[in-house]
Amino acid sequence: MDMFIINALERILSTLHKRKNQNKQLRISCNTMLGIVKKYTKSKKTLTSLELGGFIAQLLATLKLACESKQNSVKVIALDCLQKLMDYGYFRPEIADPENPNRRFMEEVIKIIEKCFEDSNEDVQLQIIKASLTAVTSDNCQVHDHALMTAVRVCYNIHIVSDSVINQVTAKVSLQQILDCVYQRFENASQQSKEQAKNKSNNNDNNDDDDDNVGEKEKEEQSEEKEEPSEENEENDHEVSKEDISKEIIMDIISKSVDLEDSNNEEEEEGEGEGEEEGEEKPEENKVEEENNEKSNNNNDEEDYDDTASNSSITEGENVDANAAQSTYADCYLIFRAFCKLSMKELPSSASSSSGEMRTKILSLELLHSIIQNAGPALRSNERFIKQAVIKYLFISLLSNGVSPVNKIFSLSLDVFYALICNFQGYLKHQIGVFYSKILLHILASAISTTQQKQAVLRLLLKI
Secondary structure: OOHHHHHHHHHHHHHOOOOOOOOHHHHHHHHHHHHHHHHHHHHOOOOOHHHHHHHHHHHHHHHHHHHOOOOHHHHHHHHHHHHHHHHOOOOOOOOOEOOEOOOOHHHHHHHHHHHHOOOOOHHHHHHHHHHHHHHHHOOOOOOOHHHHHHHHHHHHHHHHHOOOHHHHHHHHHHHHHHHHHHHHHHHHHHHHHHHHHHHHHHHHHHHHHHHHHHHHHHHHHHHHHHHHHHHHHHHHHHOOOHHHHHHHHHHHHHHHHHHHHHHHHHHHHHHHHHHHHHHHHHHHHHHHHHHHHHHHHHHHHHHHHHHHHOOOOOOOOOOHHHHHHHHHHHHHHHHHHHHHHHHOOOOOOOOOOOOHHHHHHHHHHHHHHHHHHOOOHHHHOOHHHHHHHHHHHHHHHHHHHOOOOOHHHHHHHHHHHHHHHHHHHHHOHHHHHHHHHHHHHHHHHOOOOOHHHHHHHHHHHHHO
8 A cells, every 4th residue: 555645644634623623524534544544554465456446435535525625735635645546546447446336436536626626726726737637648547528528627727717827837738738648549549440450351361361272272172083083984984885875875765755745845834934934033123122222221320320429439349449549539529629619709899818718719729729730640531520520610710710800819720720731631622712712812802901910811821
């Protein structure tokens, strides 16, 4: 058992106010956990997964009480302990609560961290940023979907709301690290999925080659067996007696007479046979139509699956690598869409450069520019991301912010547009043409546009 847990619990107890009525439940919980931790430490026993899950559930309840305390110093100690627990792998996905196997520890940890954000204390905010960053970037934790968005939102809000410049800069840098980690995981998962599919195809090709070789060997053996009896038959043919020849002549005469009688019967039955054949062809046409209908239904089912797959983190019936690629794509899509929506919010007429609305729009555009500029090969070639995220959300944001009178927002919109041209030009020819005609050329021709805006457009055109 790590000593930092004992140190954190002892520090919480020493920091608590000595009034009996305050923090009574937290004090009892800390003392109980201290006894459990020291017991495990002295015994030096290796805990099973069930024992470890029960221990973590008790410890998490204690730290939750500490985070709900009104003392900021206690919150800082509890958040620091949570960060170290995540970093040292105490909240791995395979560790479950024995009383509630469906319980997810990391989701509860993110909720505890989010509740601490209600406090405006600078030290608490800084510790929230550190814990949120560790939760997302640590390989021991798996934070996806709602929990991931909560961690991103907490850091985002601290940058907007905090009065501390240090916390603002730290939150922004942490957001950038979170984005790099999430999108890099998508690149890695996509690469692993492609490699696995390639290995499967190679294995199938090798199996087909083996089957072909086995078939050729069998054919050669059968041909050799046929050649041997053929030689024996040639020798026996030479030994055929005259009696056999006469028997064959007599059988030919009998067969000819039988054929004459059968031919008359066949002419009478031809009319009935043609009717029966026409009746048999109709069901075959119906089968073809049924097969075509089944194929069209299957195609519709596949299209429906493609549309719904983007909204689910993990789909059933796929392998582990495909599931990982699907889950990481959902994370990338949710983050990207959230920033696009934040960047599309209209600014009030009285918004100043230091207002929360202005800083929200600027930070969103900066993060979107970072995502587009640093996009990896898997993201650049992902048509689903381009259709569902870039075309559906980002271009609407660019069309609205590309005519903004605020120079900072206008220049950021041009930077995002230039990054799109560099990385997604092959998929966005029509949309790029619309941005040219509706934004760039309109600004150059408009008398309302400022000199700085026209110069920025000309610099962009020279780059392109």
